[in-house]
Amino acid sequence: MTVRPSAPDPGAASAPDPGASRPVVRRSRRGAGFVLGAVAVTLLLWASAFVAIRHLGRDVPPGALSLGRLLVASVALGGLVFRRPRTWPARRDWPLLLLCGIGWFGVYNLALNEAERRIDAGTSALLVQIGPILVALLATVFLGERMSRWLLLGMAVGFGGVIVIAQGFASGEKGDPVGVWLAVLAAVTYAVGVLAQKPLLGRLPGPEVTWLACVIGAVVCLPWSGELVEVVRTADAATLGWIAYLGVFPTAIAFSTWAYVLARSDAGRLTLTTFLVPFLATLIAWGLLGEVPPPLTFVGGALCIAGVLLTRRRAG
Numbered sequence: 001m002t003v004r005p006s007a008p009d010p011g012a013a014s015a016p017d018p019g020a021s022r023p024v025v026r027r028s029r030r031g032a033g034f035v036l037g038a039v040a041v042t043l044l045l046w047a048s049a050f051v052a053i054r055h056l057g058r059d060v061p062p063g064a065l066s067l068g069r070l071l072v073a074s075v076a077l078g079g080l081v082f083r084r085p086r087t088w089p090a091r092r093d094w095p096l097l098l099l100c101g102i103g104w105f106g107v108y109n110l111a112l113n114e115a116e117r118r119i120d121a122g123t124s125a126l127l128v129q130i131g132p133i134l135v136a137l138l139a140t141v142f143l144g145e146r147m148s149r150w151l152l153l154g155m156a157v158g159f160g161g162v163i164v165i166a167q168g169f170a171s172g173e174k175g176d177p178v179g180v181w182l183a184v185l186a187a188v189t190y191a192v193g194v195l196a197q198k199p200l201l202g203r204l205p206g207p208e209v210t211w212l213a214c215v216i217g218a219v220v221c222l223p224w225s226g227e228l229v230e231v232v233r234t235a236d237a238a239t240l241g242w243i244a245y246l247g248v249f250p251t252a253i254a255f256s257t258w259a260y261v262l263a264r265s266d267a268g269r270l271t272l273t274t275f276l277v278p279f280l281a282t283l284i285a286w287g288l289l290g291e292v293p294p295p296l297t298f299v300g301g302a303l304c305i306a307g308v309l310l311t312r313r314r315a316g
Contacts, residue, residue, distance in 0.1 A: 035264055038257040039273055047125070047280035049250035051288060053113055054121035056242050062113035063224025064231045065243065070105060070218035071228075072247025077211040077256070087205055089212065096196040097209070101216025104193020109217065112186040118179025121285060122165070125278040127183035129162045132274050134191035142195055150313040158275035158307025164300030165278050198262060206259030214251065275304040 056065055089097055116124050136155055140146070193213075200209045232240065279301035 035261055038261045042254045042257045042261065043273065043276050043280060045250045045254035046274070047277045048284050049246060049254075050116070050121040050125045050277075050281045051285045052242050052246050052250070053116045054124075054285075055289070056239065056246075057113065057117040059235065059239055060231055060243065061224070061227045062110055062117065063221060064227035065113050065246075066106075066109035067218060067221035067224050067228045068231065068243045069109065069246040069251055070214055070221060072244050073251035073255075074211065074214045074218055076248050076252035077207060077214055080256070081207050081211045087208055089200070089204055089208070093200055093203065096200050097212055098216060100193045100196040100200070100209075101213035102220055103189040103196070105213050105217025106220030108186050108189040108193065110221065111182045111189065115179045115182035115186060119183065122278060122282055123180075124183045124186075125281045126162055126165060127180065128187045128190060129159070129275055129278060130184060131187035131190035131194075133159060134188065135194045138191065138195055139198075150310050154307045154310030154313075156307070157310055158304050161300040161303030161305075161307060162275060162278060164296050164303060165282070167296055167300075194262070197259070201259055201263040206263055207256060210252075210255045210259050214255070275307055276301075279304050 053065070060068075112124060112128070115127075133155060136151065197209060197213070231243075282301075
């Protein structure tokens with residue numbers, strides 16, 4: 001005897017399950033919370049890097065600092081990459097990887113480290129904020145991202161906050177023009193790195209992309225290996241500890257959390273959140289180095305926060 005399966009009951013099939021969408025909503029909220037947490041970690045650690053670089057600039061040459069930071073980060077990231085199955089880039093991915101590694105990890109570090117020997121950390125952080133503007137504009141051309149009115153307004157308000165902070169830091173003494181241009185170069189290489197990294201994160205896991213770019217940056221800095229050996233031989237434990245901090249936290253951890261968020265966000269909107277970095281860097285320098293920020297820093301910081309909130313709005 002053959003028993004045929006009964007036909008499905010149309011009414012039962014169409015009946016809504018009140019709890020069916022709850023796990024999806026829960027996962028969506030949890031994912032949004034992870035993204036916001038990763039953004040906060042990235043911004044705080046990157047802000048601290050400006051203070052650490054300025055602190056080390058008196059004793060550690062720029063090339064040695066860049067190479068030491070990237071070597072430490074490469075080891076830390078390598079431990080994450082090689083403890084699980086890996087996905088390696090295809091041949092078409094290498095030009096973008098080289099562009100990201102040479103520009104953002106190699107040239108950026110060399111330029112910024114030398115800039116902070118000539119100009120203060122706050123000014124350096126402000127000048128690097130040219131990078132997010134370039135990313136937001138170029139992402140509409142190269143990545144096909146939409147330039148909404150909220151993005152434009154948030155960009156204008158956030159950059160206005162940066163200008164206000166700059167006015168607060170202005171003094172009667174002229175800054176070193178070479179340092180200023182080096183910081184601008186760092187901003188340009190930052191923008192190029194983000195634009196190169198974004199397509200890669202659609203095809204490759206973030207840890208692999210970050211680790212390979214870090215290794216490429218370290219190779220770029222190898223000409224300064226002699227300086228690094230001398231620093232390791234003569235520096236005190238505190239100096240070596242700060243170099244290790246830069247390698248592990250603002251580089252290995254922060255670039256990993258950045259890659260996590262960038263893979264899930266528009267490059268233009270995400271990079272505008274870094275308008276908060278100068279404000280955060282000022283607060284960290286205030287607490288650690290005793291540098292009291294001028295009152296306009298707080299006004300500018302409020303504008304930066306307002307600008308970031310505007311970029312998060314969706315066109316209605």
